[in-house]
Amino acid sequence: MNEPAIDLSQSPADEIKTTTCYMCACRCGIRVFLKDGRVRYIEGNRDHPVNKGVLCGKGSAGIMQHYSPARLSTPLLRVGERGSGDFKEISWQEALSIAAGWLGDVRARDPKKLALFTGRDQSQSLTGWWAMQFGTPNFAAHGGFCSVNMAAAGMYTFGGSFWEFGDTDWDHTRYFMLFGVAEDHASNPIKMALGKLKKRGVKIVSINPVRTGYNAIADEWIGIRPGSDGMLAAALIHELMRTEQIDVPYLVRYTNAPWLVIQSPGSPDDGLFARDEAGNPLVLDKATGKLASALAAGLTPAMSGAVALADGRTAVPVFQLLAERFLDPAYAPEAAAAETGVSAQTIRGLAAELAHAAFKEEIVLDIPWTDWRGERHERMIGRPVGMHAMRGISAHSNGFHTARMLHILQILLGSIDCPGGFRYKTPYPKLAPPFLKPRGKPGDVEAGKPLPGPQLGFPTGPEDLLVDAAGTPQRIDKAFSWDAPLAAHGLMHTVIANAAASDPYPIDVLFMYMANMGWNSSMNVPATIAHLTAKDPATGNYKIPKVIYSDAYFSETVPYADLILPDTTYLERWDCISLLDRPISEPDGPADAIRQPVVVPDRDVRPFQDVLLDLGSRLKLPGMTNEDGTPKFPGGYPDYIVNHERRPGIGPLAGFRGKDGTAYAKGEVNPKQLDQYIANGCFHVHHLPAHMRYYKHANRDYITWAVDKGFRITPTPVIFQLYSEPMQKMRLASLGHGSNVPPQRHRERVHTYFDPLPFWYPPFEDASAADYPLFAITQRPMAMYHSWGSQNAWLRQIHAANRIYLARSRGAELGIADDDWIWISSPLGRVKAQVRLMDGVNADTIWTWNAIGKRSGTWGLADDAPEATKGFLLNHLISELLPASASGYRYANADPVTGQAAWYDLKVRIEKAAPAEQGETAPRFEPLRNPSPRLRGEGTQAHAGTQGDGR
Amino acid sequence: MHPAYSVILFTTASGAGYGLLVWLALASLFDWTPIKSASGFTGFGLALGLITAGLLSSTAHLGRPERAWRAFSQWRTSWLSREGVLAVATYVPAGLMACGWAIAEDNTGIYALSALLTIPLALATVVSTGMIYASLPTIRQWHQPLTVPVYLAFSLASGAVLLTLFLALFDGEEAGGAMLAFVMLAVAALLKWLYWRRIDEEPRDLTAADATGLGRLGTVRVLEQPHTQANYVMREMGYAVARKHALKLRQAVFLFAFAVPALLVLGVFEAAPWIGVAAASLASLSMALGLFVERWLFFAEAQHVVTLYYGAEAA
Amino acid sequence: MTALPAATGKKLGLVIDLDTCVGCQACATSCKEWNTAGYSAPLTDEDPYGSDPHGAWLNRVHAFEASDGIASQTVHFPRSCLHCETPACVTVCPTGASYKRGADGIVLVDPDTCIGCKLCSWACPYGAREYDTSHGVMKKCTLCVDRIYNDHLPEEDRIPACVRACPTGARHFGDLGDETSAVSQLVAERDGFDLLPTLGYKPVNKYLPPRKRRDARQSAPAAGVETAHATGAAVERLFAWVDRVLSR
Ligand SMILES: Nc1nc2c(c(=O)[nH]1)N[C@H]1C(S)=C(S)[C@@H](COP(=O)(O)OP(=O)(O)OC[C@H]3O[C@@H](n4cnc5c(=O)[nH]c(N)nc54)[C@H](O)[C@@H]3O)O[C@H]1N2
Ligand SMILES: Nc1nc2c(c(=O)[nH]1)N[C@H]1C(S)=C(S)[C@@H](COP(=O)(O)OP(=O)(O)OC[C@H]3O[C@@H](n4cnc5c(=O)[nH]c(N)nc54)[C@H](O)[C@@H]3O)O[C@H]1N2
Numbered sequence A: 001m002n003e004p005a006i007d008l009s010q011s012p013a014d015e016i017k018t019t020t021c022y023m024c025a026c027r028c029g030i031r032v033f034l035k036d037g038r039v040r041y042i043e044g045n046r047d048h049p050v051n052k053g054v055l056c057g058k059g060s061a062g063i064m065q066h067y068s069p070a071r072l073s074t075p076l077l078r079v080g081e082r083g084s085g086d087f088k089e090i091s092w093q094e095a096l097s098i099a100a101g102w103l104g105d106v107r108a109r110d111p112k113k114l115a116l117f118t119g120r121d122q123s124q125s126l127t128g129w130w131a132m133q134f135g136t137p138n139f140a141a142h143g144g145f146c147s148v149n150m151a152a153a154g155m156y157t158f159g160g161s162f163w164e165f166g167d168t169d170w171d172h173t174r175y176f177m178l179f180g181v182a183e184d185h186a187s188n189p190i191k192m193a194l195g196k197l198k199k200r201g202v203k204i205v206s207i208n209p210v211r212t213g214y215n216a217i218a219d220e221w222i223g224i225r226p227g228s229d230g231m232l233a234a235a236l237i238h239e240l241m242r243t244e245q246i247d248v249p250y251l252v253r254y255t256n257a258p259w260l261v262i263q264s265p266g267s268p269d270d271g272l273f274a275r276d277e278a279g280n281p282l283v284l285d286k287a288t289g290k291l292a293s294a295l296a297a298g299l300t301p302a303m304s305g306a307v308a309l310a311d312g313r314t315a316v317p318v319f320q321l322l323a324e325r326f327l328d329p330a331y332a333p334e335a336a337a338a339e340t341g342v343s344a345q346t347i348r349g350l351a352a353e354l355a356h357a358a359f360k361e362e363i364v365l366d367i368p369w370t371d372w373r374g375e376r377h378e379r380m381i382g383r384p385v386g387m388h389a390m391r392g393i394s395a396h397s398n399g400f401h402t403a404r405m406l407h408i409l410q411i412l413l414g415s416i417d418c419p420g421g422f423r424y425k426t427p428y429p430k431l432a433p434p435f436l437k438p439r440g441k442p443g444d445v446e447a448g449k450p451l452p453g454p455q456l457g458f459p460t461g462p463e464d465l466l467v468d469a470a471g472t473p474q475r476i477d478k479a480f481s482w483d484a485p486l487a488a489h490g491l492m493h494t495v496i497a498n499a500a501a502s503d504p505y506p507i508d509v510l511f512m513y514m515a516n517m518g519w520n521s522s523m524n525v526p527a528t529i530a531h532l533t534a535k536d537p538a539t540g541n542y543k544i545p546k547v548i549y550s551d552a553y554f555s556e557t558v559p560y561a562d563l564i565l566p567d568t569t570y571l572e573r574w575d576c577i578s579l580l581d582r583p584i585s586e587p588d589g590p591a592d593a594i595r596q597p598v599v600v601p602d603r604d605v606r607p608f609q610d611v612l613l614d615l616g617s618r619l620k621l622p623g624m625t626n627e628d629g630t631p632k633f634p635g636g637y638p639d640y641i642v643n644h645e646r647r648p649g650i651g652p653l654a655g656f657r658g659k660d661g662t663a664y665a666k667g668e669v670n671p672k673q674l675d676q677y678i679a680n681g682c683f684h685v686h687h688l689p690a691h692m693r694y695y696k697h698a699n700r701d702y703i704t705w706a707v708d709k710g711f712r713i714t715p716t717p718v719i720f721q722l723y724s725e726p727m728q729k730m731r732l733a734s735l736g737h738g739s740n741v742p743p744q745r746h747r748e749r750v751h752t753y754f755d756p757l758p759f760w761y762p763p764f765e766d767a768s769a770a771d772y773p774l775f776a777i778t779q780r781p782m783a784m785y786h787s788w789g790s791q792n793a794w795l796r797q798i799h800a801a802n803r804i805y806l807a808r809s810r811g812a813e814l815g816i817a818d819d820d821w822i823w824i825s826s827p828l829g830r831v832k833a834q835v836r837l838m839d840g841v842n843a844d845t846i847w848t849w850n851a852i853g854k855r856s857g858t859w860g861l862a863d864d865a866p867e868a869t870k871g872f873l874l875n876h877l878i879s880e881l882l883p884a885s886a887s888g889y890r891y892a893n894a895d896p897v898t899g900q901a902a903w904y905d906l907k908v909r910i911e912k913a914a915p916a917e918q919g920e921t922a923p924r925f926e927p928l929r930n931p932s933p934r935l936r937g938e939g940t941q942a943h944a945g946t947q948g949d950g951r
Numbered sequence B: 001m002h003p004a005y006s007v008i009l010f011t012t013a014s015g016a017g018y019g020l021l022v023w024l025a026l027a028s029l030f031d032w033t034p035i036k037s038a039s040g041f042t043g044f045g046l047a048l049g050l051i052t053a054g055l056l057s058s059t060a061h062l063g064r065p066e067r068a069w070r071a072f073s074q075w076r077t078s079w080l081s082r083e084g085v086l087a088v089a090t091y092v093p094a095g096l097m098a099c100g101w102a103i104a105e106d107n108t109g110i111y112a113l114s115a116l117l118t119i120p121l122a123l124a125t126v127v128s129t130g131m132i133y134a135s136l137p138t139i140r141q142w143h144q145p146l147t148v149p150v151y152l153a154f155s156l157a158s159g160a161v162l163l164t165l166f167l168a169l170f171d172g173e174e175a176g177g178a179m180l181a182f183v184m185l186a187v188a189a190l191l192k193w194l195y196w197r198r199i200d201e202e203p204r205d206l207t208a209a210d211a212t213g214l215g216r217l218g219t220v221r222v223l224e225q226p227h228t229q230a231n232y233v234m235r236e237m238g239y240a241v242a243r244k245h246a247l248k249l250r251q252a253v254f255l256f257a258f259a260v261p262a263l264l265v266l267g268v269f270e271a272a273p274w275i276g277v278a279a280a281s282l283a284s285l286s287m288a289l290g291l292f293v294e295r296w297l298f299f300a301e302a303q304h305v306v307t308l309y310y311g312a313e314a315a
Numbered sequence C: 001m002t003a004l005p006a007a008t009g010k011k012l013g014l015v016i017d018l019d020t021c022v023g024c025q026a027c028a029t030s031c032k033e034w035n036t037a038g039y040s041a042p043l044t045d046e047d048p049y050g051s052d053p054h055g056a057w058l059n060r061v062h063a064f065e066a067s068d069g070i071a072s073q074t075v076h077f078p079r080s081c082l083h084c085e086t087p088a089c090v091t092v093c094p095t096g097a098s099y100k101r102g103a104d105g106i107v108l109v110d111p112d113t114c115i116g117c118k119l120c121s122w123a124c125p126y127g128a129r130e131y132d133t134s135h136g137v138m139k140k141c142t143l144c145v146d147r148i149y150n151d152h153l154p155e156e157d158r159i160p161a162c163v164r165a166c167p168t169g170a171r172h173f174g175d176l177g178d179e180t181s182a183v184s185q186l187v188a189e190r191d192g193f194d195l196l197p198t199l200g201y202k203p204v205n206k207y208l209p210p211r212k213r214r215d216a217r218q219s220a221p222a223a224g225v226e227t228a229h230a231t232g233a234a235v236e237r238l239f240a241w242v243d244r245v246l247s248r
């Protein structure tokens, strides 16, 4: 046997550099292998808190993202009509002075005429701060069309949420429910976690109309009817209450369940908490029979029964209202079965299993800790029930209330921040809601002046809304107006339409970063394109006069901008994953990270953050300019990351602070900070001592530490708001109470949806959809990231086209067979696609993979790429506005509380396409011309690149 | 299986070539025709020409033709390697016999011996060609006892038709050749008919459930292919011909590869020499067409078990 | 040499857990990424930015649905070379480019002697061989032979790229010839199975079947204890119970 001799020990790299992946928002640590000056291999960093060495399908294809033929190569100035793709290449000097000119003009006249919206931004603490210094209230990232329902519901209920806010205690949990998740931002962590649960034989329950991916490996799949999860959650609460399986002591200790609610219909404080002079909420102490401050120690508060207040009016505990709400037959399993399609018996079974896990499989950790009242506890009691929910809940018009109910379910089981339950990640928990008001009221915005505070926050009453005396919205996206009072993340999805309609007012510059608004991230794409190209017949000027856009690649949006600021790829720049932003902390301790450039750009591109800081100093924005007018951060973003201080001693990075790098979170600027991060693998984790790792909402030592480190402002506990007073305040305003009341046309809507206790209502489109019987939803493909994966030579081989998936049973009923072509119609129009029949989908639901469809000509792909000829988007069918209300006014197609885009409310009708119509998807848009003359034809060179990586 | 033209050409042409070679060897041993230079050049030119053309076209199928020589090394295990070795080996006695006939105009002694050696070698080459396919457990239609006999029969039948033409041209025992061709064609037809009956009747009892081992869960259907575009395996093994299309083609095979040549070769009896030549030529052309279709079907009707992973219900 | 080794020192292979695989494709892309610059370099992509993008991949992830209707199950199914013990893909090779290593049983193609006749791919029942048109030779899973013995990698990383990347831990690598090894024991516990055993290729790689699903309806009877003593409406009963709990 003579086998060929092979070299089993070839050196795979000349050099290995650590940095952070950016193929999605999960932000895993990576090690980049460099060989002969090219990227040869990317693997997960074993030491990194997020991915602990693993890497997902996208991350492992990062090479082909970096070498994409769609990369922009130089700044561009539009010379032809918008959309024509006629640009001329200009220098950065030119580009920056043009931008500075446009922006300086706006700032001098009226800063709010700049709308800065930053999509998939991972540097929001910089971009938001920049916009604040500029003085415009019109700033937000993509949260509004993404998952603000989850985030806001969580923040208003328990000062946290899922994802970067907190996670299941994967090592201890004994039961796990996954609501409406295909992939999520915690992409690798969830996968690793599911693997752990499988190893431990923990039951995984999937609530999802579609059974793929995570949901395919669940021990039980519940193919729920879209939009009805709130009903299911309510029924589970009903069952747990009916069967007396809730954690009463937990409710007394950590929630507002015993707080007294004033019962005085018609009066301006009806439904608000009864409070003492100090403003503390009151409870009835059964020991003394007297009213006492809920914050006092050693009480046995009443949980039910009417109480007479000092002024003679009555009040009842929150718990009583909660019980009356959820024990109502309307939320009995039988009632829920009708709406959800989940049998009453299954609902009872789920409730029983939840209760069993929480109370019969209780976990006890012998770790003494002290609560905020100073009471010492010898051990930590765990209710090992884990839950995670995402856009299946979020992306519906009833998502806010649904998410509230899921959290209340967790709270009733006593499973928030306890062993085996949900666990906060620093800087969470924050107050429910955090004490942070949105700025941008009339008076906040002044020519040439910064905004007095950040644009985004958490209103606790009508007085916090960004409206004028007449109730008119002050933001271009109408966030924090009566349209969407709790729009904590803004409404990026409404900006283009509102700006084109000058509603509430015209803007001058639309400045966008990293969002493909001309395609997959907009509802009603044709209308969006029309808005971007609409001209004022009077002047002949575009209704949105100036559009600046920073993209790294030739996306569908690029040809619709006037000035293109080409960005680097994620391997070519510095970045900062900051605790001031959306952190990557773990329950056991806060963490942050950086990106370092591992390769040098071969094109005339600049990191967007550098560009923003450069513009800032050209505009002489405070914080970016020294007294003498010189730039404060001449070194660009890395300079800012190290030297910027938000508050004394607090900067973008918490690790290695202080002169010598030994301080954590708070400390002087450390000039060597970035080197120390790099030496540490480009991340930093601070490990909390064992006694601070649970009950962070009430853990005295944790709270003191968090305040000391600047993660919390006040040393107050976070008390879970089962009953939400801010909601009731809005409702009172809708009844005409107070000085800031909604205009008539909004009143009924505000009154209905600002219920202080959550409730279920059908998603808006469901009501109006008799002749559109099917729900149409999308799922994230694990191996694609929105639109930007399609330029990736490897990922696109996996998803070059998308099918519309339909239940086999429904197909049989409609005479639709596998591979048939069908028309999918909504009131907005119709889309043609090819069918794949499957069993694992709710029969009232059709679905497809998100953002696979591409517009011909874009992304460095051939005009006849399958993405364009056999791929499609459902976005063309999703209306950006709801049908006219009684008053004739059209609200955004969104949740009435938060303004979260209701993507998954879409209802459709399907019919077979004629034989002649088969073979191609519809609609097909005009092919877009590559904006950069030099870029045209780079596809073939990049092909060589593909091979090149092989050698 | 995807019918690659290079392979079809190779198996048919060289098959006919080896068949003719066998018959020429017998013709030389039993003096079916005068041993003359002209007939020698024509006969062996034709036989060795077909063989060589076939072998060359088969290298067109290779990704690295320049390395083809390496294929002679694995004769211990590989039928493809054996075929290569035997094919080359056959040239030696065949070449010698050819020289005897065409140049020395002698078919005795050493030349007779080379004729004797040529016959088993040529037949062995055809057998190993058949075995390349018959030895693949992955393709039910090929992995069966009739594959090799069919290859042999077709080689000898097509060779015999050519022999008839040859004898007609060089006033040999064309009647004998015709009888031989007729009988061989009948045998080939019979074997091919049995082959088709067998592959039609044999149950396709492997399913996606066996391929995935998920049978315990029930019927297994493809939900999502690994990639949206077809990959090498799907392009190479995924080829399938529609049943009724195949049946038409089978009839064409019977017509052109058997019936027409069989009738035509009979035309050489008692006919003027030129009619005999014309008939035999037409028979050869028809045979070539029929053979091509037969070989195309041989691939197109073969289903590879891997198709079970890509949506085939059974294999 | 295409003669199979009488016996191999080890039987290195993969064990893939179909109960845990979520079909994320990480094993497929990390495989592509490592191998396009590794032993099998390059793994060509045809028409990568055009209308028919496809290429050579050594690992592909299928998705199947099993059974019918609501009782059915979705199974993600990664498929690569199974490094069979008696594979025809090796014995049919005319050049000896295809061979099975005596030391560890890994089945390899020697890219320097392969003539690209494709016969081995015909002989593989599992579609594990991928012809690389630009290179003119056959490619296949090498079990990352250039990783698992690579001194340039830290000990813990001397495992296949796909195993290292797999986020759910559904892929396991080890010696299936040694029944004391972790992989062998896993296979024993979870009754791992062979693909198409009847063909007699004796795959070394094993697949672990999806576990039995668990239906909440079974738990329904256990649902809570209807409190006998308390009377009245559900709300009253609940309040009475809560008071009892708090007065304990
Ligand atoms: N690979 C990859 N990862 C990504 C992204 C990507 O594009 N690709 N995008 C990132 C972004 S921006 C986001 S916002 C997150 C989103 O993370 P996910 O929320 O996981 O993303 P979606 O695909 O929207 O998942 C929605 C899921 O909810 C289900 N669903 C739809 N309607 C309902 C319903 O009414 N009830 C229930 N129970 N389920 C329902 C759908 O079937 C789908 O499985 O993913 C992030 N991660
Ligand atoms: N039908 C339907 N539509 C949806 C959704 C859905 O579930 N269904 N999901 C919605 C959700 S949650 C979201 S978050 C949006 C996401 O949609 P988008 O936010 O539009 O996400 P992408 O498509 O990834 O577009 C991001 C843009 O950033 C560019 N980019 C990529 N990398 C860089 C970089 O390094 N620098 C710069 N400057 N630019 C870069 C890309 O080229 C692309 O043009 O889609 C929304 N749209």
Ligand code: SF4
Binding pocket: A021, A022, A023, A024, A025, A026, A027, A028, A051, A055, A056, A057, A058, A059, A060, A187, A188
């Ligand atoms: S999940 Fe994947 S794509 Fe996202 S950051 Fe992590 S490795 Fe990169």
Ligand code: SF4
Binding pocket: C020, C021, C022, C023, C024, C025, C026, C027, C028, C061, C076, C078, C165, C166, C167, C168, C169, C170, C171
């Ligand atoms: S990486 Fe793991 S989970 Fe993902 S597809 Fe491969 S085996 Fe399955």
Ligand code: SF4
Binding pocket: C080, C081, C082, C083, C084, C087, C088, C089, C090, C107, C123, C124, C125, C126, C127, C128, C129, C140, C201
């Ligand atoms: S899986 Fe295929 S290629 Fe791999 S050893 Fe078995 S037969 Fe050969």
Ligand code: SF4
Binding pocket: C092, C093, C094, C095, C096, C097, C098, C109, C113, C114, C115, C116, C117, C118, C119, C120, C121, C137, C138
């Ligand atoms: S393709 Fe290469 S490895 Fe495969 S059988 Fe032919 S020579 Fe051997």
Ligand code: SF4
Binding pocket: C030, C031, C032, C034, C035, C058, C059, C080, C081, C140, C141, C142, C143, C144, C160, C161, C162, C163
């Ligand atoms: S072992 Fe290596 S070559 Fe084989 S599939 Fe895994 S990564 Fe690919």
Ligand SMILES: [Mo]
Binding pocket: A142, A145, A146, A147
């Ligand atoms: Mo999102």
